[in-house]
Amino acid sequence: MALFFAFGVGPAFAVCNISDTKLEEAVLKSPELRKPENRYLVRDLRTLRNAAFVLWTYGLHDDCERVLANIRQLIAAPSMAKLGGNDEDLADEQLAAGEPQQHEGGGVQGSRNAPDARPLINLDDLGPGLRVDEIVGSEVRSSDDKIVGEVRNVVIGTKDRWDYAVVAAGGFFIAGKDSIVVPLRYLQINQERTSFYLRISSADVKAVPLMPDQECLWLADEAWRAKNDAIFQKLIPDPVRYGTPAAPQVKTDAK
Incomplete structure (x- = not known):
């Protein structure tokens, strides 16, 4: 799978540097942004960041920078934000059930059973490959087309070649809150590139x-990673066409 950053090319990058907002870093480090009552703010900040990227791609660099300035202002003072939904009780029910009212892939029920549904694609078969902004923030669904959550982070380049997607699950889409760690090789994507799919069921x-x-200390915990990865290996053995790297080894103390 080809993976590359889309923000570092051309002179416009210096005009509107989206990475300078450090939004995901702020979410991870700020206790205030991680409060459940601020989950709407975090969602909206990510929407604004995506909008800034769209403006940047169309060459509207001044407009992009104005959006980034608003993002920085809200990160610095989350108390300035006001909830915009008119039916917050219904939104809370949807979030608690792990079924968001709106997400990038479309309806809550999913569309894999539709007559015109096209086959899913293995990540290794993608051409061209995925950009980081196409992964982070995308919804993730189970093999039976139930919403699981959304990608909050990606970990690339572990020494044993197991790359991961951190998927915020459980309804509250905030990094580090009820997240699961999914090996990238166990993900597929729809042809519209709007939704990722696990190879395992919602059950x-x-x-x-x-x-x-939240600090990715689990990367150094080989016992935890081996346990986590073994669940996916057991359910769906060897999904990779080009060979499976060795599984993380559990260290044992010498006797």
Whole structure:
């Protein structure tokens, strides 16, 4: 899978540097942004960031920078934000059920059973490959087309070649809150590139352990990673055409 950053090319990058907002870093580090009552703000900040990227791609660099300035202002003072929904009780019910009212892939019920549904694509078969902004923030669904959550982060380049997507699950789409860690090789994507799909069912997702920390310390915890990855290996063995790298090894103390 080809993976590259889309923000570092051309002189316009210096005019409207989207990465300078450090939004995901702020979400991870700010206790205030991680409060449940600010989940709407976090969602809206990510929407604004996506809008800034669209403006940048169309050459509207001044407009892009104005949006980024608003993002920085809201990050610095989250109390300035006001909820914009008219039916917050219904939104809370949807979030608590893990079924958002709106997401990039479309309806809550999914469309994999539609007569015109096209086959899913293995990530290794994509051409061209995915940009980072096409992964982070995308919805993730189970093999039976139930909403699981959305991609909050991507971990690339572990020494044993196991790359991961951190998927915020459980309804509250805030990084580190009820997140699971999914090996990228166990994901597929629809041809519209709007939704990722696990190769396991919604029932099997319940067996996947929650991410134990927000600082990615679990990357060095080989025992935890081996347990996590084994769940996917057991359910869907060897999904990769070009060979499976060695599984993380559990260290044992010498006797």
